[in-house]
Amino acid sequence: MSEQHQARKRFGQNFLSDPNIIRKIIDAIRPQPGERMVEIGPGLGAMTEPLMARLGHLNVVEIDRDLIARLKAAHAPDVLTVHEGDALKFDFASIVPDGAPLRVVGNLPYNISTPILFHLADYADKVKDMTFMLQKEVVMRMVAEPGTEEYGRLSVMLQYRFNMGRLFDVPPGAFRPAPKVMSSIVRMVPRPLAECTATDxxxxxxxxxxxxxxxxxxxxxxxxxxxxxxxxxxxxxxxxxxxxxxxxxxxxxxxxxxxxxxxxxxxxxxxxxxxxx
Incomplete structure (x- = not known):
């Protein structure tokens, strides 16, 4: 895909461009042929193309109409299914009507990262794992332990439903345009329902x-x-x-x-x- 696209602040767009970081993220995800996977916010396709190469087929959710047009023009429907719209409103269960485990990945926009995480938690029973790039500050809150400054509502509600681990950091220079903050990669694996014992x-x-x-x-x-x-x-x-x-x-x-x-x-x-x- 051509990279001649003006990043839009209203969508929180910062496009990953460092090939070494991209390779490291894909290796951390470990996509396997035939797996059902959806990428949130594929952008210019930095992770999309290597994911497709390993999977054979990939679903993506994108809200930017220009990027949607580029994705559809660059890739055939048999290797890439583009779901147009807001990830906050998207029904992720629609990708797995047969109940197959879903893997979710993406470079989540900083401005709506927390609402997306809570939205995705509603689909935890259908998910095998999730691997995201987020603002480091958010990831530190997600994995924080009791008694620490970062520990709060986000920590408790996500840790109730997921086992999580921070994998590695991604510097601002790996993006175009470069954000003003450090990013981190986090993996979320749903906890067995038997361990989720809240009555309501x-x-x-x-x-x-x-x-x-x-x-x-x-x-x-x-x-x-x-x-x-x-x-x-x-x-x-x-x-x-x-x-x-x-x-x-x-x-x-x-x-x-x-x-x-x-x-x-x-x-x-x-x-x-x-x-x-």
Missing amino acids: YGVLGRVVTAAFGQRRKTLRNTLRDFLNEDDFAALEIDPGLRGERLGVADFVRIANYVVMRSALTEEISHFSNENLV
Whole structure:
């Protein structure tokens, strides 16, 4: 593909151009012939072409109409399927109607990287693994451990569903135009469903969001809409701690406790109302 394309800030475009880095990323992905894979934001095809060469066929999701036209002109449909549109709204399950494991890769735009990660988490049960290039700061938050400055909502919600590892860094000079930040490659492998024990994922999300909503405040304050002093005692969690001191399993315990208590309250209320009739 011709590289005469003006990068667009509204799409967060920074095109990978260093052949050594490209080779290193492809080797880290280890694409195998016949695997079902989708690349998010193929851009000028720096990773697209070597991926196709190893896979035989590749799916890509692209929003830029100019790049879509270039991709379609450069590659036949039997080796490249171009899905036109926003990755944030794309149904990734549509690529695997037969239930085959899906592999997801891409150089994710910095400006929408977090929403895309949460969107992709909804398809974790259909995914074999995901390998992304992201802003290093975001990757450090994704893989952060409890008690560190980077640990927060993103860490907990992604680590609940994925095992993750930071592979290596990519310097700004590997892109055109060069971003002002360092990038990193991260691999995400879905955890077995048996290990994902939250009774209600939505409640888990609300608890975690509240816990990190005001990082300087203690759990006694941030979770006051969910837990009282007796609840903290029952959970054996110190209400004087801050959210970053709790591990993923602790948040799951809290969320499951909240769901259980709510169900018990409803049962008692229903029983009392029946007796009043």
